[in-house]
Amino acid sequence: MADTSYLSMEGAQVEATAAQTRMATGGMHLYQSGFVPSPTSTLTDFDANECDFDGYVAATFTAWNAPVIAGTGWMTYGPTQTFAYVDGATHVGNMVGGYYLVDKDGKLVGWSAASPAEPCQANGQAFIRTPTLVFRAGL
Helix, strand or coil: CCCCCCCCCCHHHHHHHHHHHHHHHCCCEEEEECCCCCCCHHHHHHHHHHHHCCCEEEEEECCCCEEEECEEEEEEEEECEEEEEECCCCCCCCCEEEEEEECCCCCCCEEEEEEEEEEECCCCCHHHHHHHHEEEEEC
């Protein structure tokens, strides 16, 4: 295939605005280190590797923020999430490999990898992130 297609800045804004709506009641989950996602990973793959440390509960969004320019594209982002370890009866801890996002219909949208993985294994430890979706324009 000789043709190459590109997203314009205007198109990136359109996509980011649509994502803001799609993600408004979606969710953010954490996955354990050791799992290495790829573009062909499925929601089932992520769910099979979801964190289960004491105190962990996946986040559900009520809204995402209006798109803003992000370098050579547009992005939308959700509220910052704090996933804190709270020691319980099972004393389960995890190394967090990153997070994955599902839209309002429960479909896998994307993921982010932590580098390096972060521990949630003792009281006081937390994984804190602001979920983002970036739509790059141009080359």
